[in-house]
Amino acid sequence: xxxxxxxxxxxxxxxxxxxxxxxxxxxxxxxxxxxxxxxxxxxxxxxxxxxxxxxxxxxxxxxxxxxxxxxxxxxxxxxxxxxxxxxxxxxxxxxxxxxxxxxxxxxxxxxxxxxxxxxxxxxxxxxxxxxxxxxxxxxxxxxxxxxxxxxxxxxxxxxxxxxxxxxxxxxxxxxxxxxxxxxxxxxxxxxxxxxxxxxxxxxxxxxxxxxxxxxxxxxxxxxxxxxxxxxxxxxxxxxxxxxxxxxxxxxxxxxxxxxxxxxxxxxxxxxxxxxxxxxxxxxxxxxxxxxxxxxxxxxxxxxxxxxxxxxxxxxxxxxxxxxxxxxxxxxxxxxxxxxxxxxxxxxxxxxxxxxxxxxxxxxxxxxxxxxxxxxxxxxxxxxxxxxxxxxxxxxxxxxxxxxxxxxxxxxxxxxxxxxxxxxxxxxxxxxxxxxxxxxxxxxxxxxxxxxxxxxxxxxxxxxxxxxxxxxxxxxxxxxxxxxxxxxxxxxxxxxxxxxxxxxxxxxxxxxxx
Amino acid sequence: xxxxxxxxxxxxxxxxxxxxxxxxxxxxxxxxxxxxxxxxxxxxxxxxxxxxxxxxxxx
Numbered sequence: 001x002x003x004x005x006x007x008x009x010x011x012x013x014x015x016x017x018x019x020x021x022x023x024x025x026x027x028x029x030x031x032x033x034x035x036x037x038x039x040x041x042x043x044x045x046x047x048x049x050x051x052x053x054x055x056x057x058x059x060x061x062x063x064x065x066x067x068x069x070x071x072x073x074x075x076x077x078x079x080x081x082x083x084x085x086x087x088x089x090x091x092x093x094x095x096x097x098x099x100x101x102x103x104x105x106x107x108x109x110x111x112x113x114x115x116x117x118x119x120x121x122x123x124x125x126x127x128x129x130x131x132x133x134x135x136x137x138x139x140x141x142x143x144x145x146x147x148x149x150x151x152x153x154x155x156x157x158x159x160x161x162x163x164x165x166x167x168x169x170x171x172x173x174x175x176x177x178x179x180x181x182x183x184x185x186x187x188x189x190x191x192x193x194x195x196x197x198x199x200x201x202x203x204x205x206x207x208x209x210x211x212x213x214x215x216x217x218x219x220x221x222x223x224x225x226x227x228x229x230x231x232x233x234x235x236x237x238x239x240x241x242x243x244x245x246x247x248x249x250x251x252x253x254x255x256x257x258x259x260x261x262x263x264x265x266x267x268x269x270x271x272x273x274x275x276x277x278x279x280x281x282x283x284x285x286x287x288x289x290x291x292x293x294x295x296x297x298x299x300x301x302x303x304x305x306x307x308x309x310x311x312x313x314x315x316x317x318x319x320x321x322x323x324x325x326x327x328x329x330x331x332x333x334x335x336x337x338x339x340x341x342x343x344x345x346x347x348x349x350x351x352x353x354x355x356x357x358x359x360x361x362x363x364x365x366x367x368x369x370x371x372x373x374x375x376x377x378x379x380x381x382x383x384x385x386x387x388x389x390x391x392x393x394x395x396x397x398x399x400x401x402x403x404x405x406x407x408x409x410x411x412x413x414x415x416x417x418x419x420x421x422x423x424x425x426x427x428x429x430x431x432x433x434x435x436x437x438x439x440x441x442x443x444x445x446x447x448x449x450x451x452x453x454x455x456x457x458x459x460x461x462x463x464x465x466x467x468x469x470x471x472x473x474x475x476x477x478x479x480x481x482x483x484x485x486x487x488x489x490x491x492x493x494x495x496x497x498x499x500x501x502x503x504x505x506x507x508x509x510x511x512x513x
Numbered sequence: 514x515x516x517x518x519x520x521x522x523x524x525x526x527x528x529x530x531x532x533x534x535x536x537x538x539x540x541x542x543x544x545x546x547x548x549x550x551x552x553x554x555x556x557x558x559x560x561x562x563x564x565x566x567x568x569x570x571x572x
Contacts, residue, residue, distance in 0.1 A: 012555035014535045040560060062560025094540040097532070097551045106531040106550045113550070114523055117542070119534030120554055127565070128533050128554075137531065138523050142538070162518030178528045178547050181538065217524055237520055245524050435541045 001032055004077035005068040007058045012038060013065060013088070019402035021087050030076035031069060039064040040121070103131055117180060119143055125168060126150040133158050140180045141167030148229050151222065155233040164237050170220035171198020174205060182405060184434040185474040189214020191308045192248035194238040196221050196255035199348030200282065200301060202434060202470050203497055204254060207305040209472045210495065212317035216248040228259030232266050243273050250276045252308045257281045270295055276311040280304035282353055283372050286361065300354055302498040319495060323503050327492065331507055334462035339425035342366065342504045343418040344389030345411050347404035351430045351468065351497040352391040358501035359387055362509055369394050384418060389428070405437050408444035415445065419452035419463060426464045426504045427452060430497060433471025433482060442482035446489035453490050464507065465491045468500035
């Protein structure tokens with residue numbers, strides 16, 4: 001195998017587009033791997049470390065496109081590099097948008113703009129957000145790697161202007177029925193959500209939709225907003241806005257446990273709120289946050305959604321997707337005594353976090369790269385031990401590689417690797433539908449599920465694979481089709497992350513063998 | 514009475530978005546029938562942080 005690299009000067013493309021084209025190039029005959037990145041120092045370093053030799057000598061800058069190919073022969077690699085321009089044509093089959101060069105031009109052409117959606121690389125994100133705020137725009141800040149100092153500055157500046165910063169690292173918001181980032185298609189309703197987590201918001205909005213309710217707005221605030229460093233600036237603004245909003249009847253707040261000072265501030269604000277508020281602080285011990293007059297505390301996303309529907313005056317519609325003792329008995333009967341452990345390979349960080357909480361509460365604490373408690377931090381993310389639940393969207397997996405919600409290649413590799421371990425009983429997965437997510441996330445992991453089961457079978461074991469699917473029937477991937485693909489692959493599918501983790505717990509606890 | 518804040522207006526008015534970065538997000542908004550304009554962004558000053566800092570001070 002040889003490596004061949006080339007550079008196109010002054011050709012900038014966004015990371016999601018490049019991930020898609022890298023995948024297409026990698027699928028060409030004779031090509032083993034293809035890396036297509038902007039030539040930032042960080043990207044060049046990652047590729048050089050990954051064995052893409054010769055890439056450092058190209059002299060690329062952040063505005064230059066770098067392609068590096070591992071192929072059977074130099075001729076094959078050069079053929080692909082020579083045809084690169086044919087791949088760099090944007091054709092997603094979706095409506096094209098008006099394009100301008102600067103934010104000023106955008107405002108001239110669209111003077112009623114009220115929101116900047118920013119997803120530039122982290123090192124430039126603060127600058128762009130600052131510019132947007134200066135021009136009176138609210139900000140949805142998808143970019144990550146924004147420093148806490150910059151986050152505080154942006155949020156203080158926004159608040160002074162009566163604007164909001166949703167983010168940074170904000171995966172999901174729904175404003176007036178419009179999904180921003182990785183949102184799901186859901187019906188309108190009266191539940192207003194404030195989410196410090198992207199997949200947590202996706203899960204709750206999808207559950208609410210499928211359980212017969214709907215969403216007024218879901219305002220993402222970024223994972224650090226409720227830390228004492230930030231003091232819940234965006235959360236407080238969101239509470240104020242949803243409290244005033246005529247379409248919102250109840251407010252649901254989802255976050256990891258807030259900093260203590262911030263919690264006191266938030267509780268004080270909620271006490272003055274004219275609407276019922278439901279909180280769900282994932283990772284906290286049950287009962288740590290007591291109910292008050294207008295705060296209903298909940299412990300997981302299913303409970304939170306159920307409470308929100310009830311307090312909004314609705315009735316939760318039964319989906320008929322509960323855990324049955326028959327299913328537990330059937331699967332348990334297939335497991336050998338040495339098959340003891342759960343291995344979770346998640347694309348959604350919050351779903352991974354909630355699953356850790358479910359296992360911990362059942363006395364089965366899990367290791368993780370993003371653990372609930374520090375003593376359960378995996379010593380190396382590449383190697384699982386005992387019960388391990390992995391957030392495959394974490395930085396160590398995604399720097400220079402596609403996020404698992406866009407492309408499942410990384411997860412597929414890890415699923416197959418976990419199946420090699422004879423002590424594994426359950427592989428626990430999520431499958432997240434919605435705008436911008438992969439067109440066929442179920443199909444992408446279905447083949448890995450079949451192969452994982454085969455690997456176990458070859459040594460005489462049966463492997464249980466449990467998948468939680470997050471989405472709705474109006475998501476473009478189609479909920480029922482995705483469930484069917486996963487079930488055909490032999491997975492046990494739940495439409496709730498909580499239930500899928502609960503199933504794994506019930507399967508493994510109280511076994512007689 | 515307190516004047517209506519921009520964030521409150523955002524919840525009650527149609528979204529009119531300026532997308533800076535990943536173009537899929539602009540396409541996603543357009544697919545939903547939302548007004549959006551995409552800024553063909555690239556790193557300022559070739560991504561050189563020192564020059565960017567100088568430009569920010571001047572402009």
